[in-house]
Amino acid sequence: MNNSDLIRIAQEYGSPVYVYDAEKITSQYKRLTDAFSGVPKLRLNYAAKALSNISILKLMNSLGSGLDTVSVQEVQLGLRAGFKPEDIIFTPNGVSLEELEQVAAMGVQINIDNLSILEQFGSKHPDIPVCIRINPHVMAGGNTNISVGHIDSKFGISIHQIPHLLRIVENTGMHINGIHMHTGSDILDIEVFLYASEILFENARNFKDLEFIDFGSGFKVPYKPDDIATDVAELGAKLTARFNEFCAETGKDLTLAFEPGKFLVSEAGYFITKVNVVKQTTSTVFAQVDSGFNHLIRPMFYNSYHHIYNLTNPGGKERFYSVVGYICETDTFANNRRIAAISEGDLLCFKNAGAYCFSMASNYNSRYRPAEVLWLNGQAHLIRKRETFDDLLHNQVEVSLEVPEQETPAT
Structure with missing residues (x-):
């Protein structure tokens, strides 16, 4: 796609207009799969919140991607786009137990990031597999505006609360099949990310029925000419070696998962x-x-x-x-x-x-x-069509307002 193509699109569909290059999305997806080609079982779950147009979701599904969702509505979009329930993970923050149960009933993998809901869900549904989101208290991302790994973050269960978490799991008899972290956006220092990964590996040893480890994402893409970006090839080589070593140490046949969003669609x-x-x-x-x-x-x-x-x-x-x-x-x-x-x-x-x-x-x-x-x-x-005036009024209810006559005050 060149400048002439973009100009023609603006002329045909008007401005402003968003344009997405499917070839760039595809090449970014391949970059990640190539970087982790040494992992026997790899799962890339596209973060739908980055760009949730159903045609983009269908494109991701055609590439073999799974789907990372944060709301029941994103789950419904994913199912509508053709994703199988087992290929969707639900990683919300601060949602109600009812929403979590609604998604679990659809057959989607749920990911819980607080002890209160973990205990409530485990007590009611001990047989439904659950992933848990850990906060490793490591900030591997360079964008401080959207940091999620610090100690005061609302995201994840603190590593200092692991003993409490394990008591809940034991008392409820619930099934933990995954462990997850997300350290922040715009990762540049691969060694810091690998350090956070070691924390996840260490805590993964606590769960005998583990099926996957989800390392989040946050890979940096270039924004300016000659900008720097995450070296996904280097990260892939180093994390692949460590992941395979961990699987051999523990005798587990685990899936390595990521949830890229910006990395796949930003530059497109x-x-x-x-x-x-x-x-x-x-x-x-x-x-x-x-x-x-x-x-x-x-x-x-x-x-x-x-x-x-x-x-x-x-x-x-x-x-x-x-x-x-x-x-x-x-x-x-x-x-x-x-x-x-x-x-x-x-x-x-x-x-x-x-x-x-x-x-x-x-x-x-x-x-x-x-x-x-x-x-x-x-x-x-x-x-997606450009909105019209009717779209602005859609779902609004026009009420007929009659202003009562005011009485003339007595003299």
């Missing part, structure tokens, strides 16, 4: 916007586009970087711009960014727009959410 995504206004102030040149944090909130919410380039004038002389949106609130995508000369009507393309972009979109300011397009086998396929 492009977000195309049109420049409405080029506004010069005393100190800044603003490129104001036909979007805002209602469509792409990551720069404002996570301070994340998205490389932006001018699709219409890619070879133009570079100038400095602040790229902002049309929301009546501060919605800055980029400050003082070098971009080829921008004119009103130009199309700007945001890269790394596949993960946590459309999935976090809203109707703030009563704006429509954009269309989504999948580039597959050299053709553009519409996988």
Whole structure:
């Protein structure tokens, strides 16, 4: 897919528009499977929360992926997309016992990350296999905005609570078939990740009926030109050797699992916007586009970087711009960014727009959410229509309000 293809998509489906490259998703999936080809039993569970369009889920299913879900709705989407219940893992945080039971009844693997629900579920359903999420108190990810491995994190059961966890398992007679961790996003230091893995291996020895170990994910992808990323080949070689050694030590035929989301879809995504206004102030040149944090909130919410380039004038002389949106609130995508000369009507393309972009979109300011397009086998396929005014009113109930007449006060 090239710039001309992206321009044609924007012309056909309007802007703003999200575009996803199926070939890039496929190649990223293959990178991971190749990196861990030495593991006899490998399971990659795509993290649906990154991008949950049902056509993307169907693509993942066709690649042989499993599915990592965090809500009963994602589970239902996964089943609708063709995933078998046994190929889905449910890893929520802070959900009710009722939701957990609802998902378990579907035949999906559940993953519990707190002692209270673990004890309640184990007491009622000791025969249903359960995975437990451990917090190793190791922060292997470089993105502090979405850290989950620190000691005050709401995620996972602390390694310091393992004795309590084991008492619950013994008292309820429940069946623990998996153990899981997630240390954070944007992993760069492989040795820190491997250190956290050792904690997981050590705790895995406590469960005689273990079937799999899930190491989460958080693999970093490049965001800027010449950016650094997780060396998945090195990680694959080192963790594969240690995993196989652990299986030999314990005599267990275990599955090694990951739950990649951003790694699979981030670089496959492009977000195309049109420049409405080029506004010069005393100190800044603003490129104001036909979007805002209602469509792409990551720069404002996570301070994340998205490389932006001018699709219409890619070879133009570079100038400095602040790229902002049309929301009546501060919605800055980029400050003082070098971009080829921008004119009103130009199309700007945001890269790394596949993960946590459309999935976090809203109707703030009563704006429509954009269309989504999948580039597959050299053709553009519409996988979500642009919203309309009727979509804004859908599920709203218009109440007929009659204002009572006010009585004239007595004189």
